Amino acid sequence: MPPTPGVPEGKRPTLADVAARAGVSVALVSIVMRGAKGAGAATRERVLEAAREIGYRPDARARLLRSNRSRLLGVQFGLQQPFHTDLVEGVYAAAEPAGYQIALSAVAPSRGERHAVETLLGDRCEALILLGPQAPAALLAELAAQLPVVSVARRLRPAVPGVDVVRTADDEGARRAVDHLVSLGHRDIVHIDGGRAPGAADRRRGYRTAMNRHGLADRARVLPGGLTEEDGAAAARTLLGDDPRPTAVVAFNDRCATGVLDAFLRARVPVPDEISVVGFDDSHLARLAHIDLTTVGQDVRRLADLAVGRAVARLEGEAASDGETSGNETVIAPHLVIRSTTAGPRNG
Amino acid sequence: MPPTPGVPEGKRPTLADVAARAGVSVALVSIVMRGAKGAGAATRERVLEAAREIGYRPDARARLLRSNRSRLLGVQFGLQQPFHTDLVEGVYAAAEPAGYQIALSAVAPSRGERHAVETLLGDRCEALILLGPQAPAALLAELAAQLPVVSVARRLRPAVPGVDVVRTADDEGARRAVDHLVSLGHRDIVHIDGGRAPGAADRRRGYRTAMNRHGLADRARVLPGGLTEEDGAAAARTLLGDDPRPTAVVAFNDRCATGVLDAFLRARVPVPDEISVVGFDDSHLARLAHIDLTTVGQDVRRLADLAVGRAVARLEGEAASDGETSGNETVIAPHLVIRSTTAGPRNG
DNA sequence: CTCGATCCCTAGAACGTTCTAGTCATTTCC
DNA sequence: GGAAATGACTAGAACGTTCTAGGGATCGAG
Structure with a gap:
């Protein structure tokens, strides 16, 4: 491990290290790293250069800790279910443009939904996207009291207040x-x-x-x-x-x-x-x-888009209006894909 | 969302809230929540009760930020590969008893390894466990300069310094x-x-x-x-x-x-x-x-155990000795499982 | 009854960020 | 030419934890 010059041994470089090297304040480095406005072009370049030199990388956790928004969506999925892994890919794709990050938590025989959800909550996710959850409605309701919850592919009858549902018909x-x-x-x-x-x-x-x-x-x-x-x-x-x-x-x-x-x-x-x-x-x-x-x-991609959309809407709508908290259901139409395992019966 | 009494509106309860309710200091609540010693039995009970009442949940990020150890292992895996998802399950199981948490980052057609690894690094993982990584050796070497890296199922020839390999023969x-x-x-x-x-x-x-x-x-x-x-x-x-x-x-x-x-x-x-x-x-x-x-x-379970073991060994050994940094290879024996798709040839 | 030890507890400083509220130049406008 | 506005930058306080130093009690031993 080659020690990087100008950085305390054995520690990752921080904003302060970059600031020291570039000869500016910590706050300014923060501004530059976020791409926020308020820094001159020349200084900006100098800061970026310094950051590159010492291999600075922002600390996601400290960042989230400070800003009250974490912009983190928790996704619970079944490790062994191909339909879920397809959905996860879609969720990744949908979250990025919306400016959200994804925290994955897997459900497996040795790791129940309860445990999966606990982890996500501990990570300060702002909303939960549950793929085909099997948890009882009561638990979902309890979660929904704390943060927006979207159930994908699992219908809830009767509707659970605060839990949005996105599913195929x-x-x-x-x-x-x-x-x-x-x-x-x-x-x-x-x-x-x-x-x-x-x-x-x-x-x-x-x-x-x-x-x-x-x-x-x-x-x-x-x-x-x-x-x-x-x-x-x-x-x-x-x-x-x-x-x-x-x-x-x-x-x-x-x-x-x-x-x-x-x-x-x-x-x-x-x-x-x-x-x-x-x-x-x-x-x-x-x-x-x-x-x-x-x-x-x-339509996996659409389900994923809608799930992320619902979560984000709750997150961003609620801040303003704190409107209807009742569960909302979005149902999308399936489509038949005809391939080669169907044909007319032999004795029509 | 029923407002919990005694907790500021719209915010998750913190240590301070619990402390206020139980009539003790923040530090003591921290002690109790961690199960550390230094708290009386009666107080301990009272604190736990208060925490339960207001629905307190520790903030993983703040916790990790403060303690210089994050005890977090980053795992990169292929979403669509059953062998990987099997391994992930094993890694979860192996990490828990060792006192480590897992951060998952998926690789999918729309999400390259580079991106997956970046995310893990931003999350302050202490070590990386890469399942069947396809990344070039140079990139792996660069990563290994920053933190322990374990490559599972991918052999590296020549060995990359600092990258441990765990694989089947x-x-x-x-x-x-x-x-x-x-x-x-x-x-x-x-x-x-x-x-x-x-x-x-x-x-x-x-x-x-x-x-x-x-x-x-x-x-x-x-x-x-x-x-x-x-x-x-x-x-x-x-x-x-x-x-x-x-x-x-x-x-x-x-x-x-x-x-x-x-x-x-x-x-x-x-x-x-x-x-x-x-x-x-x-x-x-x-x-x-x-x-x-x-x-x-x-032996998926064994591969997972070893991968976690190598990572943890690096993490905990290095603090003391900072010993050999050369890449270490652990090869485990495969075993034949005879089922019903093999038999003698027709015309023996 | 005094001296340590032990036990329970607390105050306050970290951790690495972002945010608020500035300071100090420089420019703009009448 | 003076006020106002803009732009570049900084100091210092958060965020929710854990950790380091203690501070008082209580207790056993001399």
């Missing part, structure tokens, strides 16, 4: 999937659901509604599934045993659908010739050439 | 995969590689070494692959065209192997009957019942 998505299959000639359409996962109830309902509308209420069938490949595969295996097999499956999400596909391939049941499969999310997975899954797309 | 892993296949009777074994990905070169070399040892040098064949399912599927499709098809494939990683499996299933080439497939990583994917992939396991 899951019921409509499921309806579209069914409509698509019916228009191809399918009648025996089964739904493999997501249990208690966020959005699962709505997708289930959307499926039933659509089946009813098409006069297929008596053929409607919901199989317990889940959000992993294993869940999908397990459900698919029970389907394989049926004698008049259904001709189409609407799965809870893409991972689940992938599991279904795999089980069918293994059993030599050709997709989509013998059976059609529709997923949900339009995640990376679905787009892969060798999976090429027909699926209901959620 | 990739060459040995590939060798074991080949040994396993040879012991089953395979001779035509092809390797689908990972290009420039961390570890790819070693796995390629291990494959070649093993083939040589078994006197199969002339049958050795490396196909360009990559680290995604698509890469694997593409490589598999070229294999399908071969006339005497190889009887076994060693893929760069599990995702790649999954792509291979899928391409074969689609082409009605039964695995493992016609062809065996081995993956690498033993990630979630490989363990799924319907994939059930034979693979070379990396």
Whole structure:
């Protein structure tokens, strides 16, 4: 470790070090580093030069401590959920232009939501963006009493005061999937659901509604599934045993659908010739050439934009008006992405 | 937002608020909150009670600012890489008992490593744990001049001074995969590689070494692959065209192997009957019942433990001795996990 | 009963920033 | 040519913690 000249050993350079080297006051260096106005062009250059020389880097924590605004958004996400990691990327992208930073906190089997949220609060986040939170409404309400909270992809019924919700119209998505299959000639359409996962109830309902509308209420069938490949595969295996097999499956999400596909391939049941499969999310997975899954797309980028937007609006609106604190729900439309896992049934 | 009695409107409660309510000094509250000794049992209880009442929560940033130790480890990871997210979970688990916190910074298509690292440095992390970093050695060296850096899964040749490396013996892993296949009777074994990905070169070399040892040098064949399912599927499709098809494939990683499996299933080439497939990583994917992939396991938990351990050792050793600053490499052995995608060749 | 020790507690100075309220030139305007 | 306005800069007080020095009690030992 080469010691940088003019800087105390073993410590990171601070504003004071830069100031000493440039021969100006600490306050002026602060002005220059922030790019605020109030410094002459020549001095500005000299300060920047000094900072570069000693390798100065602003201390985010001290900065946040001083300014009462932290401009920090806390994001809770599931480490193992591709849909979440897609969203996180979108959130990063949306936060930057709005002038906010992101603090990530992961949820994993060994690290509960409670713990994740505690960390974010300790970091002085100004608002919380929770991706598919499973926490009970009471806890969310408690959080919302302290700071703006946005729940992404998890609907809250009844609405929790202070918690904004941004989600895709899951019921409509499921309806579209069914409509698509019916228009191809399918009648025996089964739904493999997501249990208690966020959005699962709505997708289930959307499926039933659509089946009813098409006069297929008596053929409607919901199989317990889940959000992993294993869940999908397990459900698919029970389907394989049926004698008049259904001709189409609407799965809870893409991972689940992938599991279904795999089980069918293994059993030599050709997709989509013998059976059609529709997923949900339009995640990376679905787009892969060798999976090429027909699926209901959620507009991840838009969800992320809206989530950040809601949080920022609360933050910046509240300072002025302290207006309505009731929970606000933004629902965006899903879109069907037709790829190669759906086709007309063999015996039209 | 119900205003909490006794706390200034719109502000989070601070040590001073708790102190006022409990009728003690700020310093004593600090002592109690940290669980340090120097407070009487009765007072301690009273302070905790007061803190609970007004909903006090320590400010991580102020805390870190004051104590010259931040006890914060910065972790850079790839959002879309399951192997990384597995590692992150392990790092969380390893850091807590050591008394360190984790700051996450994601790398994504829209967010480069440079940016990710900048953020971590601004957060005053004491050390950096980089998962599979792609950054040039020069940049790593520059970082290492400022703080301890651990590279996980990426080997550095030549060693970069100050950068510790923790990795699996990739060459040995590939060798074991080949040994396993040879012991089953395979001779035509092809390797689908990972290009420039961390570890790819070693796995390629291990494959070649093993083939040589078994006197199969002339049958050795490396196909360009990559680290995604698509890469694997593409490589598999070229294999399908071969006339005497190889009887076994060693893929760069599990995702790649999954792509291979899928391409074969689609082409009605039964695995493992016609062809065996081995993956690498033993990630979630490989363990799924319907994939059930034979693979070379990396001990994720151990890698994470060691990475945290190295970082902490540097941090705590250096304060005392300021000993060797040369890069240190820890290599751990992989292990073969035999599942159902490997078997003897049809025409043994 | 006095001297240390021990225990509980407090005042006040850090930490590295930003912000407020200036100071001192220089320019602008009538 | 004097007041007002602008511009470049600075001193010093925050922000919410932790840490360093103590200050008084209380207690046991001589």
